[in-house]
Amino acid sequence: MEQKPFSENLGFRIILVSILIGLGIFFIIYFKDLLKPFVMAVMVWYLIKTIYNYIGKIKVMGRQLPRWLKGTLSLAIIFGSVQATINLIITNLSAIVANFSTYQATFDRFLIGLGESLGVVNITDQLQEQLNKLDLQGFLAGTLSSLSTTVGTIVIVVIYIIFLLLEEVAFSKKIDAIFPDRKKRQRIQEVLNEIYESTNKYITLKTGISILTGALSYVVLRLFGVDYAFLWAFLIFIFNYIPYIGSLIATLLPSIFAIVQFGSMWSFLWVFISVEIIQLIVGNYVEPKVMGKSLNLSPLVVVVALSFWGYVWDLLGMFLSVPITSIMLIVLAQFPATRNIAILLTENGNIENILIKKEEGP
Template identity: 35%
Template sequence: MALQRVSLWAFLLVLFFYLITVGEAILIPLLIAIVVWYLIDILADGYHWLHFKQWRLPFFLCFILSILTFLGFSWLFIHLINSNIGKVIAVAPTYQANFEKLLIQIFSWVGIDELPNFGNLKDNINIPQVISTIAISLTNIAGNAGIIFLYVLFLFLEEKTFHRKLKRLLAHNPEKEKAVEQILCQIDEDIKIYIGVKTLLSILTAVISFFIMWMVGVDFAAFWAILIFFLNFIPNIGSIIATIFPSLLALVQFDTIYPFLIIVSALSVVQFLIGNFLEPKMMGSSLNLSPLVILLSLAIWGSLWGVVGMFLCVPIMVIMMIVFTYFPKTRPFAILLSENGYIRLRYKEKIADD
């Protein structure tokens, strides 16, 4: 029996990875659409929360305003990508040349006239290739905007009939219907908290970083701010990479080292304050993934879906951990995915798992 169960799990795991590899073109826009769907719901709740004395905006109007707000941000994102992408790729060879000169200077300062396998090092640290890969990934996301919004539309249509389907499905057991609906509401609320807080803090980090880079005079500050926004969804590692990229650019762009020192110190302070003080206060520490899980997720999803998979992997793992938490048979997986074994379970009643 145990061998059959292990074989079944192994088969399902292989089938899962096969399906996500084959269905990449469908699943990536769908996953982004789910995040967008949640963001629009969060914005609508935010508009509904605002009120003047006893008067609140009707929820339908809040929903319309949230869609318009999101469309405005989407237009800004696509505009910034389209207006900066070609320029960044065009100037990348110049950055590469400046980087190679900088390496030669550094080695001469420490008394090394020639670095062994220096040609291989230059090939491995290829700035144009790195920038082009990131740029193509961001362009693909912007290019899929139409199909993403189509998915979002159908998700909202499905949302209207979901509770009716749930009632029909569990009509024979009213107690279980109530319990399942309560669990789904808690899962939905936890996912909203994660996506809403993480998106808000990512925007805040990107905006502050943009003004720092703009004041220093770093090229294409808006492009790097967008990259920082996406990298901020990756805990720990993302903040490090988000600091390294603009700092290296400042190092190869300017003739003096002072802009580099300003950028690396200022961005590090921003990432440290938001990541270690503001985010735990707003979200709590119960949704933090294990660092090992993050590294493995980056490696696996990056190899399957490239740069976009690396951006999406942590939100996917966090949502999986939230869902696993609320079902007894999958709760051990949530504990294994967590950083310290502590998971948040706000619904305390015992729920049948059959």
């Protein structure tokens, strides 16, 4: 009986894939400070490209807009949105700081009432004693250091974005040079197109769902009279991109602030229950109908990916955990040696819709 070469054995493939995965994990952990700004730049570049394509569908007098105008509008929308977001956060935080004494007095009354109901005497004094033990000077120094690091990161990200936009023009030529064989080149292009379309569909639908969740939450918060309702609705919109735990965090933020503003546990419960009902309805009924099985990722895989990327790249990793895992699924499905891994990542074991068929014939 003829034996297969070692390179064709299942054991060899498992060992090879394990080594590659191990090297990949080492690489993204060890070089995370270098990779995170680049990944952020790729995100912004991707958004610019997506907006550029949408603007390209607009026609004036039967003609498409010129390339330079589409590019200018795309950049203006992205950086205008970033500027508006920064202004929103700064304005609301400044207002919270300006009214801090009022909120503190209300919260103190709440703590006193809570202490009396629990039989705890001088609860505010005990809390103040614990706060005095905190190293505020060290906290402020760390905050300033983080801010300076953030500014430096933003500069690096902007530089990366500029070079990505410049390199984009020559990217297709490089693909042609790397893969002179037409069939291989076409296959690579199809895989890249599948990645782009899958990611674009997920981000577009998720953005629409997040806007709906944020808008409904804004209405509820306004009805309850919670201050800075737009800020909380915006945070709900942002955190909705993080699977599972993001919606819980987003719901807790305005609910906790309701205690600070109104000084009542009932206000916390009413706000939390109302916003959580919105999250449950949108998450369990609207989102499945809109998104369907577009990603086909196993819920367990999503949770593991969320934990892993959150550990490796912090908050950025949590936001990117689903798109990164989806890209891995598409790539792994294209190679016989890793196809079984792709099947394990799916929810129903079906990878036919993402499998790029080899072209037959000469």
